Amino acid sequence: MTAPSAAPRYEQLADDIEAAVRRGVFAAGERIPSVRRASVQHGVSIKTVVHAYALLESRGVIESRPQSGFFVKARPVARNGSPARAEGAARGTAQGSSQGEKGRRAGAEKVPMEPAPNAAPAPVDVSRLVLSTLRSIVAQDAVPLGSPYPDPALFPWRRINQYANAIARRHAGWNLIDDLPPGNPELIRQIARRYAENGADVDPEEIVITVGATEAINLSLQAVAKPGDTVVVESPTYYAMLHAIERLGMRAIEVSTHPDTGIDLDALERVLARKKVAACMVMPNFQNPLGFRMPEANLRRLVALAEAHDLPVIENDVYQELYFGPTRPSSLKQFDTRGLVLHCASFSKSLSASYRIGWALPGRYRAQVEKLKFLNTLTTPSVPQVALADYLRHDGYDRHLRRLRRFYREQARLMRAMIERFFPAGTRTTDPQGGYVLWVELPPRVDSMRLYRAALAQGITIGPGYMFSMRNDFHHYIRLNYSYPWTAQTEAALKTLGELVARMA
C-alpha cells in the first residue's frame, strides 16, 4: 500500500542540490545555476528543473527572487523572538469530549474525524510554506486549488473601478491627514450601516479601518497580549492566527475544533481553569479550513466563558457574508456586553481582495488598536477606502452577494461530488456551510506535503494540512479552494489528485 519507492527525477535532482548545499558547494545567499543551465548540466528537461527548484523552495533550501533566479536561503541566527510553541496537553485534554459523536451533524457522513494527537513537531515553517504555495500558483500558472483567496473575477470590479476613477477625477490631491486612523468617516459609516442592516448593533465610533483583516488581527492580538503570553487557537486553525502569534513571540495552545460546531468549549474551559491565557482567537463563521457555522448556543457560551475569565476574544469574521443557509449567521460580537470581543473583518472575501480594506471592532481595546494602527502603517490608502464607501452607498452589494453565495454553494456541492468520484476509499470531506474552501481527510498514510509536491509537479496546487497547526495532527488533510468556475481543467486536476492519493494510500 506504500507509494512506489523510486522517487521521480525532479525529486532526485532536488535531493542532489540539497546535498550540495549541505556540503557547502553553494553557500547561503549564493545564486544557484539558472533553470536553463541546470537542465543542460544535469541532462534533464526544463520542466524537471522547475519542479525540483519549487520543491527545494518549499523545503526552505532555496528562494526565488524576482527577475534574478534562485538563491540558497540565508540561515541567520533567529533574532526576532522565539517562535510560537504549541502545547500538546490541551489537545490531549480535549480528546475525551470532542471524539464523541454528540456534536456531529446527522447525515454528514463525510465529516473528517479528528486524528489522534501526535507529539512529533511540525516539520515545516508554516508561513514559508504558505508563501511558497501562493508563489507556486503564480509562477507555474497552476490550478489554484491551494489558493486561500477567492477568484477575483467574481467581484464587481468594473463598478468599483468606476467609483475609484470618479474619486481620482474629483480630487486634485488627497491629504493624508483626512483619513488618519480610525479611517475615512464615510467608509466607517457605511460599514456600521451594513451591520445595522444585518441586525447587528454596531457603534460607528468603535470601527478602526485597517490594511485587510490581516492587519486588524495583528493589531488586536498586540493590543491584548504581550510576548511570552499564551494564546488559545482552534485546531486546525487559519494559519494567519499562528503567524500573528509567532511574530509577536507568544505561545499557542491549540484546542480541538469540531468540523460542525467549532472549538470544543469543554476543552477550552479546562484550559482556562488551569492556565493563564491572554487571548483566544476564533473564526466562528465558516472557519478556514473547516467551514463550520458555530451554533448560536456555542457563541453565547464562548462569550460567557470569556466574561467569566476576563478573556479577550479575537473573532475573525471575514466569511460572515458568504453563508449558504437561509439565515445570516450571528457573530460573537453581538453577544458581547463587556467589550471583550475584538471583531475583525474585511471586504477581501466578498467584494475586493486587492484593495486591502479591513476593519476591527476592538471593544474596550479600541484606543490601543487605533494607536497601534497609526504606529504600524500610519494610515490605510485613501482612494480604496472612499471607492468602497461609494460602492456600498450607491451600488448593489446585496445583489452581488446573493449571486456569490449561490455560486459558492453550487461549487461546494460539485467539488464534494467529484472527490467522492475520483478519490479512494477512506477519503472524507467537510460539508461547508459557507465560504469557499473544503477540508479533505485523506487515508492516514498519505502525507500532504508529499502530495503537495507531487501535485505541483503536475501543475496543481493544494493546501497541505501542515499549514493549519503547529503540530503534526493534520498531515493527511488538505484544503481545496472551490471559488473558481468549474472547468474541464479543474475536473482533470481533481482526477489527477485522486490518482496520486490512491497511489500514496
Add this chain to the structure above:
Amino acid sequence: MTAPSAAPRYEQLADDIEAAVRRGVFAAGERIPSVRRASVQHGVSIKTVVHAYALLESRGVIESRPQSGFFVKARPVARNGSPARAEGAARGTAQGSSQGEKGRRAGAEKVPMEPAPNAAPAPVDVSRLVLSTLRSIVAQDAVPLGSPYPDPALFPWRRINQYANAIARRHAGWNLIDDLPPGNPELIRQIARRYAENGADVDPEEIVITVGATEAINLSLQAVAKPGDTVVVESPTYYAMLHAIERLGMRAIEVSTHPDTGIDLDALERVLARKKVAACMVMPNFQNPLGFRMPEANLRRLVALAEAHDLPVIENDVYQELYFGPTRPSSLKQFDTRGLVLHCASFSKSLSASYRIGWALPGRYRAQVEKLKFLNTLTTPSVPQVALADYLRHDGYDRHLRRLRRFYREQARLMRAMIERFFPAGTRTTDPQGGYVLWVELPPRVDSMRLYRAALAQGITIGPGYMFSMRNDFHHYIRLNYSYPWTAQTEAALKTLGELVARMA
C-alpha cells in the same frame, strides 16, 4: 519674564473637566457633554469649549470619536509590553564632543545649541501627542505648521490618477496573488532603475514593497531586534523611530545629534563599547526635525562602526530626493558591503503620500523582512503600486522633483527670514539642507506644550519638541512645516506665534 499667571478661560475649563474626571464624575469610556451643551452649562463660547477639549485630548484625558463626540479615555492596564525607556547616560556621554564647535557650519549663526541634559521624564505620550496634533489640523482647519506631511497640492496628482484610471480600465479584476511580497515586479524594477540613475547600485531582488516607509521601518526593526533589546536613536529623532521601539517593547538609547552633521559618532562609539546594542536607527539625509545632511566621511565611519560591531543600522531615507544643494546626497546603503544596512524609503514625501507606497532594502535581513511583510499586512494594495510604476516609467518624475526642490528651498529661506523678523531674541533656527521642516530653538523658558496649546487656540498648529525625544531635552524647541505655499495667513500665523513666544519667554 514669566508668562501672565492667569490661565486663559479654555485652560481653566479644561482643568475643571480634568478634575471632574479624576473625581470619577465622568467615568472612563463615558461620553462628556457635547461642545454645544458644555458651552451653555459653563457659560462660555463654543470656541472656548473646542479649545478646552483639544487641550484635554492632548493631555490624554479625553478622546474624540468620529461623528459622536468626546469620551473619557479608558486607562486599562497596559498589556502590550513595557514602554520604551530612554537612558540618560548616553546623552551625558555625548555632551563633551557635541557641545564643541567643530561640527558647526561656518556662517550658520542660528543653529540651535544642544540643551543641557535633563533627567525629568517626558510628560507626554509621544504617539498620542503626534496623533492629536494631526487631528487638530483637520478638526479645526488650523494653519498646518505642525504637520509632518508635505502639501499634497504639490504632487503630480492629475498624472498619477490618469495612470491609476488606465490600470483600473485595463483589468477586470486583480489577483491578490500577483503582487505578493516582495511586491509588484514592475514597481520593483522602476525603483531599482531610479537608484541606478542616481548612481546607487541596488539589486532589484533586495527590494520589498511596504505600506509606506512606516511599515518598512517597523518590519526592519522587528527583523533585527527582539523585545527587551536596546536600540540607539538620534536625539532629537523622528518620532516614528520611538514609536517602533515602544511598540515592540524595546529600549531606546538617545545619542546626541548635531544639527549640521548628524549623530555624534564618538558618543555612539562609546555606547557600543560598553553596551550590547541590537540596532541603530538613523536618518542621514535631511533628518526630521533637524534637516542636516550627514557628511560622506560620517556615513563611511558609521558603516565602519556598524561592521566592527556587527550592528544592523536602519536607515530612514525618505527625504533623499529633496536636496537643496547642487549634488545628490549619498546614503549609508551605498557604503555597506556586509548587508548590515536596512534602508527604508517611500514615495510619500516626493510623489504621493496617500498612495502609501514605501519599500525596504534590508540587506542580509531580506528574507526576514519579506516574511514579516507577508505576516503584517499580507500584501500592499495593487493599483497604487502599478500606477506609480507606470508614472515612473512614462512620466516626468525628475522634472517634478526639480520644481519641488526649488520651491522648498525658497520656502525654507522665507520662513527663516520671517522667524528672524517676528520671534524674540534668543530664537534660533536650523538651516535645512533639504526636506520641508525647520527646527526652531526658543528661549529656554518657553515650554513648547504650552505654546502648542496657546497656538491651537489661535487656529495654528506646531510640532512641540516633546515629540522628538523620550526625555525632556527639547521642551523649548518646535518643528515647523514650510511645504505649504506662502500666504498672508501663514505670515500672520508666524507673527502670532512670535508674539506668543515673546509673552512666554
